[in-house]
Amino acid sequence: MTVRPEKITLAAVALRAGVSAPTVSKVVNGREDVSPDTRARVIAALEESGYQSPLQRRASAPGQTVVEVVFDALTSAYSVEILNGVLEYAGATDVEVMLSVTSHAGGTPISPERRAQRMVDAGRGGMIVVTSAFSAAQLHAFRRRKIPVAVIDPMNPPPTDVVSVGATNWAGGKAATEHLLQLGHSRIGFLGGPETAECNQARLHGYMAALMAKGLTVNPAYTISGSFRSDHGAQGLKELLSLPEPPTAIFAASDIIALGVLGEARKNGLRVPEDLSLVGFDGTYQAEESIPPLTSVAQPLQEMGRAALRAVLRQIHGEALDSQRVELATHLVIRGSSSEPRPVTSHS
Structure with missing residues (x-):
């Protein structure tokens, strides 16, 4: 006889958190009209109970891994070369890459909790953040939902449990x-x-x-x-x-x-x-x-992109990481824009 795992309901989560089912629904859907204390209790209850929304259950079904890559802007050669590295490694590992550009989002900023929940509901397996000023609170929102994250050249020091990739x-x-x-x-x-x-x-x-x-x-x-x-x-x-x-x-x-x-x-x-x-x-x-x-x-730059995706995939597969900090070597390339200073001529 096949034993089906017990389905966790919103009502069960609400009972655990000591709130109403509609309040749990608001948190799950990223609504803003919930106090921080209540939201924290509900999130803890969701994690403890292992609740998954219908979209999450659909997303957790076997299929291609999807990783979202977040840029502040995709207008520089720096960003393009990092993206090329990500795409190259993604192609070799059968990973689908979705792009997100925060500076073009417009409108009201999305709260960290809502953005993280949207990623879960959309079935994203992990996230790479490139030179973005994501705060520790934003990154923690992803980590609480067990979304693997790697940041490349972070503007702010990331939390110690978040993988960062950079150069020397x-x-x-x-x-x-x-x-x-x-x-x-x-x-x-x-x-x-x-x-x-x-x-x-x-x-x-x-x-x-x-x-x-x-x-x-x-x-x-x-x-x-x-x-x-x-x-x-x-x-x-x-x-x-x-x-x-x-x-x-x-x-x-x-x-x-x-x-x-x-x-x-x-x-x-x-x-x-x-x-x-x-x-x-x-x-x-x-x-x-x-x-x-x-x-x-x-x-x-391309290797930085590959290293970030490699770290995210290892987390998705439950593998232990050698280090939370990946630092790759730089080297000076001398071309035509540097030379000895022009001699100072005397006017005496």
């Missing part, structure tokens, strides 16, 4: 700055991404370490953080050029920032590298195709 940002920042120092530059600017972003902080600290190892003082006026956008590179160069002693070289914390510097330099009649040396970070195809080709710290 500190070593890369140090290598970029050491290259400019070896060429003979001593006035080196830093144009970074968001000030609190983990990867930006590491690249900045690598830059500072290289200067201090050379016995140079870090000039606060030379370090400007902002965003990983080309307009930040353009605006940052304007600010640096307004200084009494502008830098002779710039380390930009992303290739897209460096491209903004290149464009603004041309507008100001500056030649790169004759008048201004420039090093980027990412090693994207844009660095190879720029004029002049951009010296850049190359990240293994």
Whole structure:
């Protein structure tokens, strides 16, 4: 005789949580009109009882694994190369990839609990978050529902139980700055991404370490953080050029920032590298195709995408992970945008 597992009802969950069945239904469907304390009790009761909604039961049936990849925006070569790595590994492992772009969502922001529940109900097996400012509360909402998550270059430090994938940002920042120092530059600017972003902080600290190892003082006026956008590179160069002693070289914390510097330099009649040396970070195809080709710290972007999906799939299959932190090596690629500083001519 076949014994069917007992079906857990909303009423049973409500009894366990000490609330009404309609209240449990509101939580399951991501409604906002439930107090935080009541929501927490209901979520705990749902987890303890093993309740699954009809959509969840349908999604848990055998079939192809679906992983959602979340970008803040899909407009840069950095994002495209990471996505290519994810798609390549997905194709080799018969995984379906769904894309989500948060900056184009519009409307009222979705609460962490509702977004997590929607993913469960849609049958997503796991999630990869790329350079997004997802908060610990948002990530915990996914973890509470046992949705495997991996974050790539997180803006905020993720919870310790969430897998993060990145590159050796500190070593890369140090290598970029050491290259400019070896060429003979001593006035080196830093144009970074968001000030609190983990990867930006590491690249900045690598830059500072290289200067201090050379016995140079870090000039606060030379370090400007902002965003990983080309307009930040353009605006940052304007600010640096307004200084009494502008830098002779710039380390930009992303290739897209460096491209903004290149464009603004041309507008100001500056030649790169004759008048201004420039090093980027990412090693994207844009660095190879720029004029002049951009010296850049190359990240293994496609491998980062593959590593993130590999970590998510291992969690889905219940396998133990070697580490919650995956850090892949960077390397400096020297091209045409960096050279020795122009000799100072005497007017005496």
